[in-house]
Amino acid sequence: MVKRLLFIVPALLFLALVVYFFVALQPGHDPQTLPSAMVGRPVPSFDLPGPPAPPNYAGPPVKLGFTNRDMLGRVVLVNFFASWCVPCRVEHPVLMGLGPAANVPVVGIAYKDKAADAVGFLNEYGNPYVAIALDQTGRTGIDFGVYGVPETYVVDKRGIIRLRHVGPLTAESVAREILPLVRVLSAQPQ
Amino acid sequence: MALASVLSLRSRRSRRLEGRTVIRRRILLAASFVVLALPAFAVEPSEMLKNPALEARARAVGQELRCLVCQNESIDESHADLAHDLRVLLRQRIAAGDTDQQAIDFIVRRYGDFVLLKPPVEPATWLLWFGPAVLLVLGAAGAFIFVRRRNAGAREPPPLTPAERQRLDALLREPN
Numbered sequence A: 001m002v003k004r005l006l007f008i009v010p011a012l013l014f015l016a017l018v019v020y021f022f023v024a025l026q027p028g029h030d031p032q033t034l035p036s037a038m039v040g041r042p043v044p045s046f047d048l049p050g051p052p053a054p055p056n057y058a059g060p061p062v063k064l065g066f067t068n069r070d071m072l073g074r075v076v077l078v079n080f081f082a083s084w085c086v087p088c089r090v091e092h093p094v095l096m097g098l099g100p101a102a103n104v105p106v107v108g109i110a111y112k113d114k115a116a117d118a119v120g121f122l123n124e125y126g127n128p129y130v131a132i133a134l135d136q137t138g139r140t141g142i143d144f145g146v147y148g149v150p151e152t153y154v155v156d157k158r159g160i161i162r163l164r165h166v167g168p169l170t171a172e173s174v175a176r177e178i179l180p181l182v183r184v185l186s187a188q189p190q
Numbered sequence B: 001m002a003l004a005s006v007l008s009l010r011s012r013r014s015r016r017l018e019g020r021t022v023i024r025r026r027i028l029l030a031a032s033f034v035v036l037a038l039p040a041f042a043v044e045p046s047e048m049l050k051n052p053a054l055e056a057r058a059r060a061v062g063q064e065l066r067c068l069v070c071q072n073e074s075i076d077e078s079h080a081d082l083a084h085d086l087r088v089l090l091r092q093r094i095a096a097g098d099t100d101q102q103a104i105d106f107i108v109r110r111y112g113d114f115v116l117l118k119p120p121v122e123p124a125t126w127l128l129w130f131g132p133a134v135l136l137v138l139g140a141a142g143a144f145i146f147v148r149r150r151n152a153g154a155r156e157p158p159p160l161t162p163a164e165r166q167r168l169d170a171l172l173r174e175p176n
Helices: A004-023 A086-102 A115-125 A139-144 A171-188 B002-036 B052-062 B080-095 B102-113 B121-152 B164-175
Strands: A076-081 A107-110 A131-135 A151-155 A161-166
Touching: A004 B002, A004 B052, A076 A086, A076 A139, A076 B164, A086 A115, A086 A171, A107 A115, A115 A131, A115 A151, A151 A171, A161 A171, A161 B121, B052 B102, B080 B102
Parallel strands: A076 A107, A107 A131
Antiparallel strands: A076 A151, A151 A161
8 A cells, every 4th residue: 555655646746746837837827927915905005296287188187196095986997107118008008998998997107207208108109097197206116016017906996906917908818807806896885 | 680689589588577477467367356256236325324234234134135026136136126216215214213124024015925035934835945854854764765675675595405506516517
């Protein structure tokens, strides 16, 4: 019996390793993505200024500068972006389509960007945000646990961070993880 | 002509001597590069705290914290922008009177245990901390058992029976 175990145990360990490698090598699995320490915790408090003028883009008025308290009472997506960030340009069309389709407000925090550059970026590619703020020192980003733009956070009605998405949003990630969560959270009472 | 040859003689000799000094100097220089090479740190003078004791603490804490951009470097070594920001933040906390642990906790609250280059010992990290030791013990036990069994199997063969002895003698006597 012991002898048989001697053969079975290594085989089982090997099988476990194979399963792990199989999962870890799937296309969607990025070992660099870190679990967020902030999921399940309140949005850090911040009070950020906005750019002096809104982007000249037709649409509803945009709030310039906001605080964490402004987001209470609604499910909100917080998107950290920057004009100097190439993946942000990749995800921008996804953000542009997101707000109206999902009926969820998206607020933008320009991470370590100049006001003129951030607005210029939105003038060129369109403005998906209902509110824009500037985090020029990157300190609010650190409080969120941001380690590279773009990052997107789903915040519930009570101001609790429910999901963090690292890297550019794609149509697929929006449909698979963001929108279902937004629907669930929107249905919850305050 | 004569003068020129004398000159060239002298210069050849002095050149040889000079060459030796140059080589010696180069060897010394190379040796000094090797001896004086220190690990390059990314901390910039503008970031440093004025108080050397606090700065030394900030350096020590910074070496324990992982840079999230270059994930195999500490924030003390990394030139990433975020590492710079975290170094400055760390120094602000320490200058404001945080203990080392409080300063570390401040960053861990934002980025999680992942920023600790030395992860805490807890059930989720037991495999990481004790796995190698367990493997070593298992391997040593396996090797011990294997060697003992092999030695037990390699005991002296039983002595030959008279019949075997006779057959052997007959074989040895055979002419080849």
